[in-house]
Amino acid sequence: MALPSSPFTSKASAFHIPPESNPPCSLLQKHPSLSLLSGCKNMETLKQIHAQFIKFGLHNTHFGLSKLVGFCALSPSGNSNYALLIFDAIENPTEILWNTIIHGYALSSNPELALEFYVKMVSLGNYPNSYTFPSLFKSCKKLMAAQIGKQVHGCVVKLGLDNAVSFTALIGGYVSRGCLDEARELFDGIPVRDVVSWNAMISGYAEVGRFGEALSLFENMWKLNVTPNESTLVSVLSASLAVFRHMQLERVEPNDVTFLNILPACAHMGALDMGRWIHVYINKNCHHLQNSSLWTSVIDMYAKCGSIEAAKQVFFGLETKSLSSWNVMISGLAMHGNGHGAIDLFSKLIEEGIEPDDVTFVGLLSACSHGGLVELGRLHFSSMVQDYKIQPKLPHYGCMIDLLGRAGLFDEAKSLLECMDIEPDGAIWSSLLGACRIHGNLELGEYAASSLFKLDPNNHGAYVLLSNIYAGAGRWNDVARIRTMLNDNGLKKVPGCTSIELDSVVHEFLVSDRTHPQSEDIYRMLDEIDRRLEMAGHVPNTSEVHYDMDEEWKEGILSQHSERLAIAFGLISTKPGTTLRIVKNLRVCGNCHSATKLISKIFNREIIARDRNRFHHFKDGCCSCMDYW
DNA sequence: CTAGGGTTAG
Numbered sequence: 001m002a003l004p005s006s007p008f009t010s011k012a013s014a015f016h017i018p019p020e021s022n023p024p025c026s027l028l029q030k031h032p033s034l035s036l037l038s039g040c041k042n043m044e045t046l047k048q049i050h051a052q053f054i055k056f057g058l059h060n061t062h063f064g065l066s067k068l069v070g071f072c073a074l075s076p077s078g079n080s081n082y083a084l085l086i087f088d089a090i091e092n093p094t095e096i097l098w099n100t101i102i103h104g105y106a107l108s109s110n111p112e113l114a115l116e117f118y119v120k121m122v123s124l125g126n127y128p129n130s131y132t133f134p135s136l137f138k139s140c141k142k143l144m145a146a147q148i149g150k151q152v153h154g155c156v157v158k159l160g161l162d163n164a165v166s167f168t169a170l171i172g173g174y175v176s177r178g179c180l181d182e183a184r185e186l187f188d189g190i191p192v193r194d195v196v197s198w199n200a201m202i203s204g205y206a207e208v209g210r211f212g213e214a215l216s217l218f219e220n221m222w223k224l225n226v227t228p229n230e231s232t233l234v235s236v237l238s239a240s241l242a243v244f245r246h247m248q249l250e251r252v253e254p255n256d257v258t259f260l261n262i263l264p265a266c267a268h269m270g271a272l273d274m275g276r277w278i279h280v281y282i283n284k285n286c287h288h289l290q291n292s293s294l295w296t297s298v299i300d301m302y303a304k305c306g307s308i309e310a311a312k313q314v315f316f317g318l319e320t321k322s323l324s325s326w327n328v329m330i331s332g333l334a335m336h337g338n339g340h341g342a343i344d345l346f347s348k349l350i351e352e353g354i355e356p357d358d359v360t361f362v363g364l365l366s367a368c369s370h371g372g373l374v375e376l377g378r379l380h381f382s383s384m385v386q387d388y389k390i391q392p393k394l395p396h397y398g399c400m401i402d403l404l405g406r407a408g409l410f411d412e413a414k415s416l417l418e419c420m421d422i423e424p425d426g427a428i429w430s431s432l433l434g435a436c437r438i439h440g441n442l443e444l445g446e447y448a449a450s451s452l453f454k455l456d457p458n459n460h461g462a463y464v465l466l467s468n469i470y471a472g473a474g475r476w477n478d479v480a481r482i483r484t485m486l487n488d489n490g491l492k493k494v495p496g497c498t499s500i501e502l503d504s505v506v507h508e509f510l511v512s513d514r515t516h517p518q519s520e521d522i523y524r525m526l527d528e529i530d531r532r533l534e535m536a537g538h539v540p541n542t543s544e545v546h547y548d549m550d551e552e553w554k555e556g557i558l559s560q561h562s563e564r565l566a567i568a569f570g571l572i573s574t575k576p577g578t579t580l581r582i583v584k585n586l587r588v589c590g591n592c593h594s595a596t597k598l599i600s601k602i603f604n605r606e607i608i609a610r611d612r613n614r615f616h617h618f619k620d621g622c623c624s625c626m627d628y629w
Numbered sequence: 630c631t632a633g634g635g636t637t638a639g
Contacts, residue, residue: 096630132631133633200633203636256635257634257636325637
C-alpha cells in the first residue's frame, strides 16, 4: 500500500501543534466481566466477553472498549479486523483507542496503516500524545521511512514531549538506519534516560560492530569514568569496584536485555574480566532468568574469551540445556581445537534424546576440521545427511572443504566441490586458498583465488594469501604483481591489530605501534625477546612477508607484529607465570606462531591467543593446535 | 486501560 503523502507535505500538515493538550478521558468502571479479560486467551473467548459487555452495558464505556480493542489489536492471538469493527462503531473514540489501533498496526505487517490512521486521527481533530509517537516511530523504522520519521521527530520536538519512551523509539529508528552518531546525539539529550534508552543505544553500537563504544557506554551506566587515551581502549573498571559503585550511586540498573547486547561485545573484544563480572552480576541479581537464553551468551562469551573451562562449568551447571546452549558449547570446543571434546559432547546430546540441527553440525564439523580429524569428519558429514536428514548448507560444505584441504586431500576436496548442489561462497574459496598456502599448492591456489576475486574483488585477505603462496615459491615477480593489483584497486590492508586485557583495561596494538604510553618499555622487552629467541635458535621465517625486501628489514617488521607487541606488554605488566590472553583480528602468521611457542617456553608463560579463526594455547613450547591451523 | 530496547551457534 502506498504511503499517504499529501498530509505530510501540505500546509495543513498532520504534524502541526495543538493549541493545548486534551484533558484525559478516564472512565473507570468496576465490573466482574472486566476481570474476565485478563484471562482472555483467544478471539473466541473474547467474543463471549464482548457479549457479556453488551449484556451489562459495558460496551458503551471507554474503559471496557479500550480493553476489548486492546486485546483484538495488540494481542498476538487477537484480530485487527475485529478491533476495527468495534472501533468504527464508536462515535468519539478516545485518544487511547486511537493509540491502540495505531500501535496495533505498527506491530502488524502493514505498518503503513499506522501512519494512515494517524493522519485520519489528526484530520478528525484529535491530537497525538506521548503514547502515539513511539508507535509512529516504530512504523517508520519498519517502513524505513526516514523522511516521515524526521517529520514525526520534528513534531515531538515542537510538542515538547520530553519522555524517555518517545526518544528511545526515535533512537531506535536512527540506529536501525545505521545513523549512530545522530542517535547518540539524541541519546545524550534525553532529559531522563532509563534502562531501555541505554539498551537501545548499546544495542546500536553492538549491532554495527562498534563494540568498544558499546562497552564503554555500558560502563557509563554507572558513571565509572576512566580516561581513555589513544592507544588504550578502556572497557571497564574492576568488577568489585563496579558493583560497589553501582550500589552506592543510584544509577540505572542493567537488565537481561542489556547483557544480551553486552555479552557478545565482550566476546568480540575478548574482554574476559568484564564478561566474568557480568556473569557474577547475573548470578547474583537475575535469579528469575534461570532458563533464559542469556546463559547461552555467557557460555559463548567464555569460550570466545579463551576460558573454555569456565564455559564448560556454566554449561554443565545449567538445569535445562537448550539446543543453542549445546550448539555454542560444541562450537566453543571446536574453536579451541578440542575435536574429541566436541564429538563427545555431541554423543551426549544424542544420548539425551535431543535432536541436533544444522547449527549443531556446523560446530561438530568445524571441530573435526580444527582438530584434524579427517575420518570422523567424513563420518559425521554423511551421518548428518543420512541419519538426521539434514541437507548440507554452505557452512557444512565449508567445514568439509577446510578439513580436506588442510589435510592436503585436494582431490577429495575438489570432488566435493564439484558435487555440491549450491554455488560455493567466498568462505569456501578462502578455506581452499588457505589450505593451498599451507601445502604450497600453487595451481589450485591460483584457481581458488580467481574464483574468490570473481565473488569479491575487494577481498584483501585473498590477495595476501595468494601472495604468500607466491612468496613461498620464491616467485617475487608475482608477489610484486599482486601488490600492484592491490594498489590499483585501491585496496587497503586491514591492519593487524592485537588486544590484551589487563586489569579490565583492553589495550590495542597495531604493527610497529609506538603510541602506547609504555612504548619504550615495550620495545625494550621486544629486544629482549628477540635476543632470547635467537639464543634458543629461532630462525624467523620471512616467507610470508609479501613484499620483496631484504631479509633484515623483513625480520624487523616480523618482530614488531601486533601480537608480539601485545605479548611484550603482557610480559612486562604481569607477575611471572600469569597466563596472557591476546586477541588478534586477523590470522596469526606462521612466524609469530613458532615464535610464540618458544616465548611460552622461554618465559614460562601460558599464552592463549585468539585469531580470526580459532584459539591457540601456547605452553611449554607447544601449541594446542598441533601446528594444524 | 495505550508507548520504547532483544543474542548465540563457520
